[in-house]
Amino acid sequence: MINFLLDLKTRIHFGKDxxxxxxxxxxxYKKILLVLGSGxxxxxxxYDAVKKELxxxxxxxxxxxxxxxxxxxxxxxxxxxxxxxNSIEFILALGGGSVIDTAKAIAVGVxxxxxxxxxxxxxxxxxxxxxxxxxxxxxxTGSESNRNSVITNEKTTEKLGIHHDCLRPQxxxxxPSYTFSLPPVQTAAGVADIMAxxxxxxxxxxxxxxxxxxxxxxxxxxxxxxxxxxxxxxxxYEARAEIMWxxxxxxxxxxxxxxIGDWASHMLEHExxxxxxxxxxxxxxxxxxxxxxxxxDDSKLWKYREYAVxxxxxxxxxxxxxxxxxxxAKTREFFIKLNLPARLSEVGIDDKYFETMxxxxxxxxxxxxxxxxxxxxxxxxxxxxx
Amino acid sequence: MINFLLDLKTRIHFGKDxxxxxxxxxxxYKKILLVLGSGxxxxxxxYDAVKKELxxxxxxxxxxxxxxxxxxxxxxxxxxxxxxxNSIEFILALGGGSVIDTAKAIAVGVxxxxxxxxxxxxxxxxxxxxxxxxxxxxxxTGSESNRNSVITNEKTTEKLGIHHDCLRPQxxxxxPSYTFSLPPVQTAAGVADIMAxxxxxxxxxxxxxxxxxxxxxxxxxxxxxxxxxxxxxxxxYEARAEIMWxxxxxxxxxxxxxxIGDWASHMLEHExxxxxxxxxxxxxxxxxxxxxxxxxDDSKLWKYREYAVxxxxxxxxxxxxxxxxxxxAKTREFFIKLNLPARLSEVGIDDKYFETMxxxxxxxxxxxxxxxxxxxxxxxxxxxxx
Numbered sequence: 001m002i003n004f005l006l007d008l009k010t011r012i013h014f015g016k017d018x019x020x021x022x023x024x025x026x027x028x029y030k031k032i033l034l035v036l037g038s039g040x041x042x043x044x045x046x047y048d049a050v051k052k053e054l055x056x057x058x059x060x061x062x063x064x065x066x067x068x069x070x071x072x073x074x075x076x077x078x079x080x081x082x083x084x085x086n087s088i089e090f091i092l093a094l095g096g097g098s099v100i101d102t103a104k105a106i107a108v109g110v111x112x113x114x115x116x117x118x119x120x121x122x123x124x125x126x127x128x129x130x131x132x133x134x135x136x137x138x139x140x141t142g143s144e145s146n147r148n149s150v151i152t153n154e155k156t157t158e159k160l161g162i163h164h165d166c167l168r169p170q171x172x173x174x175x176p177s178y179t180f181s182l183p184p185v186q187t188a189a190g191v192a193d194i195m196a197x198x199x200x201x202x203x204x205x206x207x208x209x210x211x212x213x214x215x216x217x218x219x220x221x222x223x224x225x226x227x228x229x230x231x232x233x234x235x236x237y238e239a240r241a242e243i244m245w246x247x248x249x250x251x252x253x254x255x256x257x258x259x260i261g262d263w264a265s266h267m268l269e270h271e272x273x274x275x276x277x278x279x280x281x282x283x284x285x286x287x288x289x290x291x292x293x294x295x296x297d298d299s300k301l302w303k304y305r306e307y308a309v310x311x312x313x314x315x316x317x318x319x320x321x322x323x324x325x326x327x328x329a330k331t332r333e334f335f336i337k338l339n340l341p342a343r344l345s346e347v348g349i350d351d352k353y354f355e356t357m358x359x360x361x362x363x364x365x366x367x368x369x370x371x372x373x374x375x376x377x378x379x380x381x382x383x384x385x386x
Numbered sequence: 387m388i389n390f391l392l393d394l395k396t397r398i399h400f401g402k403d404x405x406x407x408x409x410x411x412x413x414x415y416k417k418i419l420l421v422l423g424s425g426x427x428x429x430x431x432x433y434d435a436v437k438k439e440l441x442x443x444x445x446x447x448x449x450x451x452x453x454x455x456x457x458x459x460x461x462x463x464x465x466x467x468x469x470x471x472n473s474i475e476f477i478l479a480l481g482g483g484s485v486i487d488t489a490k491a492i493a494v495g496v497x498x499x500x501x502x503x504x505x506x507x508x509x510x511x512x513x514x515x516x517x518x519x520x521x522x523x524x525x526x527t528g529s530e531s532n533r534n535s536v537i538t539n540e541k542t543t544e545k546l547g548i549h550h551d552c553l554r555p556q557x558x559x560x561x562p563s564y565t566f567s568l569p570p571v572q573t574a575a576g577v578a579d580i581m582a583x584x585x586x587x588x589x590x591x592x593x594x595x596x597x598x599x600x601x602x603x604x605x606x607x608x609x610x611x612x613x614x615x616x617x618x619x620x621x622x623y624e625a626r627a628e629i630m631w632x633x634x635x636x637x638x639x640x641x642x643x644x645x646i647g648d649w650a651s652h653m654l655e656h657e658x659x660x661x662x663x664x665x666x667x668x669x670x671x672x673x674x675x676x677x678x679x680x681x682x683d684d685s686k687l688w689k690y691r692e693y694a695v696x697x698x699x700x701x702x703x704x705x706x707x708x709x710x711x712x713x714x715a716k717t718r719e720f721f722i723k724l725n726l727p728a729r730l731s732e733v734g735i736d737d738k739y740f741e742t743m744x745x746x747x748x749x750x751x752x753x754x755x756x757x758x759x760x761x762x763x764x765x766x767x768x769x770x771x772x
Contacts, residue, residue: 001562001627003401008394014644015389176387208624210611211632214604222597238594241387245644246597254640258400258631 001209001258008252010145011171014245016237018175019049023057025133025171029090031060033083035103037067037095041137044181050094050135062086064106070152070159070273070280071098071105073117079106080116083130093134093169096190097141097150097280100134104149104167107132117153120160129166135173138182139244140190140281142197142251144172152274159274174248176240184231188338189281191227191243195220196284197250200266203292203303203370206259216255217310222246224311228337264368265291268381271357276349285340286347289332290384295371296324303370304328344385354382387595387644394638396531397557400631402623404561405435409443411519411557415476417446419469421489423453423481427523430567436480436521448472450492456538456545456659456666457484457491459503465492466502469516479520479555482576483527483536483666486520490535490553493518503539506546515552521559524568525630526576526667528583528637530558538660545660560634562626570617574724575667577613577629581606582670583636586652589678589689589756592645602641603696608632610697614723650754651677654767657743662735671726672733675718676770681757682710689756690714730771740768 013021026032034054041047054061064079082088083106093103108129109116119126134144143149147168150161179187202216223246226239233239249255268291269283296304304324308314312330314323332342341347358378367373373381399407412418420440427433440447450465468474469492479489494515495502505512520530529535533554536547565573588602609632612625619625635641654677655669682690690710694700698716700709718728727733744764753759759767 001401001624001631003404004398005407006398006400009397011395012390012392012643014392015387018389021391208628210628211604211608211635214607215601215635218597218600218604221600225596238387241644242594242596245387249597249601257398258627 002206002260004257006253006257007165007168008145008254009165010169010252012145012174012248013171014174015241016175016177018173019053019135021171022050022053022135022173026054026057026059026090026092029059031062031086031088032090032092033062033064033079033088033106035067035079035091035093035095035099035106036063036065037099038065041094046137046178047094062088067095067099067102069098070277071102073105073151073153075102076105076109076116076151079103080109083110089130091130091132093132094137096136096138097143100141100143100169101149101151103132103134104129104143105151105162106130108149108162108164108167120151120153120162123162123164126162126164126166129164132169133171133173134169135178136244137178138186138190139179139240139247140193142194142247144169144174145248145252147253148251150270157274159270161270172248174244176237176244179240179244180235182234184234184339185279185282187230187234188227188340189279189285190247191223191230191281191338192285192335192340193281194243194247194250195223196265196281196288198255199288200263201256201259201261202307203262204259205369207302209259212255212258213306214310219246219250219255220311224334228334231338260369262368262370264373267361267367268378271361272344272349275353275357276347278347278349282340282347285335285338286342286344286385287381289328289335290381292328292331294377294381294384295368300370344382351383351386354379357382388592388646390643392639392643393551393554394531394640395551396555396638398531398560398634399557400560401627402561402563404559405439405521407557408436408439408521408559412440412443412445412476412478415445417448417472417474418476418478419448419450419465419474419492421453421465421477421479421481421485421492422449422451423485424451427480432523432564433480448474453481453485453488455484456663457488459491459537459539461488462491462495462502462537465489466495469496475516477516477518479518480523482522482524483529486527486529486555487535487537489518489520490515490529491537491548492516494535494548494550494553506537506539506544506548509548509550512548512550512552515550518553518555519557519559520555521564522630523564524572524576525565525626525633526579528580528633530555530560531634531638533639534637536656543660545656547656558634560630562623562630565626565630566621568620570620570725571665571668573616573620574613574726575665575671576633577609577616577667577724578671578721578726579667580629580633580636581609582651582667582674584641585674586649587642587645587647588693589648590645591755593688595645598641598644599692600696605632605636605641606697610720614720617724646755648754648756650759653747653753654764657747658730658735661739661743662733664733664735668726668733671721671724672728672730672771673767675714675721676767678714678717680763680767680770681754686756730768737769737772740765743768
């Protein structure tokens, strides 16, 4: 186990009607910015429930709506402006990862004297941020309690992430029933995203970290059991609850504590999303089984064996390579069962930018740790996914 | 899954030389109280390393030493006095659960106007506490990051616990090498204590909570694998690290999130410790397999099946009752393998107070949830353990 610092400071209010805790959480504030998406929360009564709590609390509310998937830095600039002009003290995100990431980027941009995009180019400049809170409506990114924010800059065709403990929300309101009305593809992409977060930490060069590995398998088994169930029964509270809680645990730092993460597949997907505005979870579902295939070699079979036996219950008697191949096949089958595409061509992406994207990725530094990828590796994984 | 609030605010600095983070954590303070045990930390250089960091930080340090297992409220009174007379701002615990629990009890007692023991009689009176931090030297209670403190009042023969989020330490320094020199019985009792914490949350009337159950099994498997290893190889860093991290995860709230806990066995053990000054982990190792046997009935076999198959790898083909009995036998065998006693008579306890202790326990309200125990149940479990 390697040394680690873990600061899980986000207070989690989990369960039906947990929105009732909002008033008490916002007690110290007078002026807040409410950040939200493009309308779906307004359709299903969630927005009204939140507004009622906020207005009962006597807060002055400013709103920034219209956050889209692969959220844009332009809206972040707009949010920073609103906060500065109105002496906003707190930023409340109502939505999924894109909305929460936008709120965090605004929060870190407000006290920063330069252009907030500079922080995405060089996150070592981050020192502090306004406080944020999240009301989650989509289980996927784990942004509701983690230290990350990923923002897209369309002008420079960059999708970049920042990481700092000051970005962890002060609280997260997690009511599984808020995810009942999600379109099936968003539910499925969310499950793929959660599993991808676990994979990035599970397929690690750190050989020990026994308990972290077993907990990672617990999260994966949860996704497999309840992800499939949700496609048939989208208003199953228990299934929604398990997936929502899995999304938090998958990326709050717990599963990576004491281990080196890989994160190459995420970088490959971010590059795709920057060029094509692809859904992040869909992109990961397409790429990950191909990454698994590409990076395999004899020195890594121990990890694939663990994955095959402990997650997919494949028989221990099979030889290592058979187990690895069977487990990768199971992974792909599962994503197909979730009605997720298996090829980039299915989502209208061709090989036009594979080389450019690979060059962009290599430029940013070392990519991967379970296996370090070079330019040819990246192009090869993109081609396998085509 | 039932609704929950989870506030894991303790910053964890984990790994070799993590004591180096002490200075930065204590930066805001000038005067601290250092609470410690009866000398073992001074033997192995840990105390010196801590003192060096504290003196480099230029802090004014007051010391309270002599905390013993089943820590006494008398020392808590003494600590409260030191804090009040010297305007202490922060309490730093250096030790295991007893030392940390003492520090927490002092922290909650300083701002309370009445007798601190009143808070143990009625914890609903707790509103705030001084800030605390913990440098852990024994993996067992999880007190380094949880909201609990358990203190013994010899005058009233009571061992009682308090629970409040204000008791969570601000930080925990967890260097596995600090536990290398523990006597084997303390290592073993710590492992039993960790497993007992998991059992209390695992054997729950909440039937779903799938992911929490799988994570609980991960912690149990970690204890079984590395607990046994430590008895042979006490300076195995990886084994010490896994057990130390397991101790935190077992009782920081994560495994119980969304579930009802039982905690009856803990109450039975606290009562024993109040009368006999028994090591808490030893008491739990004696009692728990008997509790498992006593509370079994047809409606609960599903849980024993999960435990048998997922934790002890027993064959799924066995019938439910066989599985349950085999899993309980495995539990006892494991504790015996750790050289822990299996009977109260081995630690000099007879049946003299069984009836009195059962009456004390029943008086304090409902006991247990997986099965609610009445007076006869309690006496029966004590007798089975005799």
